[in-house]
Amino acid sequence: MAVAYRSDRFLTTDGSSGSVWSPFSGFWSTGDGWLRTHGNYPHHAAALRRGLGVAPNGDATDVAAALGRITAVDAAREIASAGGLAVVVEHERPAVDRALRTTALVEVSRDGTRPSLADLSRPRSPDAPLAGYRVLDLTRVIAGPVCTRTLALLGADVLRIDPPHLPEPEWQHLDTGHGKRTALLDARSPQMEELLSSADAVVLGYRPSSIARLGLDPDALARRHPHLVIAQLSAWGSEHPDRAGFDSLVQAESGISWIESRDGRAPGALPAQALDHSAGYLLAAAVCVALRRRELEGGSWIISTSLRRIAAELLGLPRHDVLAAERTIDGSGHTTRFSVGGRSIVTVGSVIPGFDFAAPRPWGRDQPRW
Template identity: 60%
Template sequence: MRQTASRHLVPLPSRLATGDLAWRSVSAAGSALSPTGASWPDPDQIAAAYRSDRHLLIDGEAPEVWSPLSRFWRTGDGWVRTHGNYPHHASALRIGLRLANDASPDEIGERLAAMTAAAATEAVVGAGGLCVPVRRENPPHDQALRRHPLVETRRLADSPVRALPSDSTAAPLSGLRVLDLTRVIAGPVATRTLALAGADVLRIDPPHLPEPGWQHLDTGHGKRSALLDIAAERGSFERLLADADAIVLGYRPSALARLGLSPIELATRHPHLVIGQLSAWPGSASPRGFDSLVQAESGIAWLESPDGTTPGALPAQALDHSAGYLLAAGIASALRYRAEAGGGRLVRTSLRRVAAELLGMPRRTAAADCDPPRARTQDFSVAGLRVTTVAPAVRWPGSPEHFRPPRPWGGDPAEWW
C-alpha cells in the first residue's frame, strides 16, 4: 500500500506519529476488505473514530468513561499507572494495597507514595489488579519486537477450500460467521469492522461479567450479543464453533488454555477456522493489560509528557484502535486465502507490538497544533436509549456510510441465524 505523509493530515496531535499509525491501520483494513481496491479514508473521520468515546452521547449526555482509579500515581521512586474501570479490578487494586474496599483516591495516593513502583506493581498485580511502572523507552527491545511481523499470520491446519459466499462490493464478508470473544476496545473494533463488511458477528460474553454500557454502545455496532458460560455449556459453544468461519479471541492466553480455546486446540478440533488473537503483550504468558498500561510500560507516556516531569498519554487509545483495524485486515485476508487454498490460519498481534511500531516511526520534538476533527456521526436507538456515535472511518468502493446499530447487550440467543 502506498504511504503518504498522513501524520500531518490526521488531527491526532502528539510527538509520536499517532496520526500516521492511524492512517495506515484504517487504510489496511479498507484494502483488505475491498475486492476491487481501497478508497482513501477521511483523515478527520479517522481521528474522530480513534477518539470515538469523546463523541459518544447517550440520551444527549457524554458518559463518564474513566474511573478515578485509572490514572498515573506518584510513588516513592517514580510513577505507576493503574487501571480500575471494571469493578473487580478496582477492588483488586485496593486489596493489593491493603486498603478498605471504599478507600478513596486520596488514600490510595498516600499508600502508593510510600511504596516503590516495583513494590506497588507486585502488590496490585498479585491481588489480580492492574498496575505497571512508568518506564523510559527501551529502543533495543522495540527493535527486537519489530523484527517480528506487525500482524503474524500462519497456517495452523489443513481444511478444504471454502469459497466466499458473497461477491458484493458493499458487503464482501456477507454470509460469513464470526464468533467474537473480545472485550474493551481493540477486539470489538476488529469485529465491528468485520460486521461493517457484512459478516454475521455473534459476540459471546460470560453472564457474570457485564461490559460497561457505554463501551458496548461505542463498539458493538452491527453485532449480536449473547451470554453463555462456555465452561458449563461446552456443547453449545462447540456447535457454534463448528458453523463459524472465524473466531476472534481477546482473553488472556492462560484463560483460553483453561477453556480449551488456545489457537492450537481450536485448530485441532475445527481446522477450517480463521483464528484472530489479540493480547496486551506478546507471548503465550501475556498478563492482563490495557492500552494505557502499555503506553506507560513502553516509554510512550514519558515521550508524550507535557512537562518532562509527569507522564503523559497519546491523544487517543491509538494502540487499541490500530490493533483492532490491523487484526480485521489480517482476518479478512486470511478468509480470502482460505477461499483460494483452504486451511485454517492464525492471525495475531499485540498492543505492545503496535507500540513498538509507533516507537519506530518518525517523531516530532513537540506535538503539532491542529483543529479538532470534523466528525461524521450517526444516531440510533438501543433499548430505549438515544445514542450518537461516530460513523465508520474504514472505506472501500461501495462501503456502507453508517454502522448497523448495536443490539442490546446480552439480548440475543447464543445461536447462528
C-alpha cells in the same frame, strides 16, 4: 480517522457524555516514581484496593495515600498479586523495540495439516463483501471489538459472547458494538462448541493463558475445527501469556507515556487509544485476507498481534522534538445517530466510504446461536 481513533470522546447518550475512566484508572505518584493503573472494571478496582491494603470501600484518595508510601515496583507487584492491573511507568528501550520490529506486525500462518470438509464458498457482494461469513467474537475493551465491528460493517454475521459474571461498561459496548449480536454464555458450555463448529472465524481478545485453560487457544481450536480463521490479540504478546493489560498500561510501560509528558516531571498519554484502534483495524484486515486465502488454499489460518508489538511500531516512527499541543477535532459530519433501547445514541460513523454502521444492540440481550 482522527475522529474514529478518539471515538469515546464523541459518544453521547440522550445528549450527555460522561467520563470513560474510573477514579481508579490513571497515573499515580509513588514513593519513588510513577505507576499507571487500570480499574475501570469493578473487579479490577477491588483488586487494586486489596493489593494496596485499602479498605473495600476506599476511594481514590485512600489509594493515593497508600501508593505514596510504597515504591512503584512494589506497588505493581502487590496489585498484580491481588489480581489487579498496574505497571511502572518506564522510559522507552529502543533496543527492545528494534527487536520487536524484526517480527511481523501481524503474524499470519496457515495450518494445512488437517483438511477441512466444510463448504468454504460464500456469495460475493460489492455491498457486503463478508456476507455469509460467521464471526464469533470473544473480545473486550476496544481493540478486539473494533476488529469485529469492522467485520460486521463489511457484512459478516458477528456474534459476541461474554461471560455471564462480567458485565460490560455500557459506553464501551455502545462505542464498539455496531452491527453485532451479543449474548451471555459460559465458555465451557457445549453450546460454545456448536457455535465454533459453524463459525468461519473467531477473534480472541482475552489473556492467552485464560483462553488456553478454556481450550480455546488457536492450536486447540485449529485441531477441533480445521476450517476456522483464528485471530488472537493480546496485550503483551505470546511470550507473556499470563499478563493482562490494556492500551493505557502498554503505553506506560513501553515508554510512550514519558514521551508524551508535557513537563518532563509527570507522564502523559497519547490523545487517543491508538494501540487499541490500530490493532483492531489491522486484525480486521488480516481476517479478511485469511478468509479469502482459506477459500483458495484451504486449511486453518492463525493470526496474532499484540498491543506491545503495535507500540514498538509506533515508537519507530518519526517524531517531533517538541510535543505538539493537543488539537480540538471537529467531529461534525463524522458521527451517526441511533436509537438503542429507547435512547438516542450518537457515535462516530464508519471510516470506510460507502459502508454505514448498523445500530448497536442492547448488550447481552441476544441468544447464543447463529
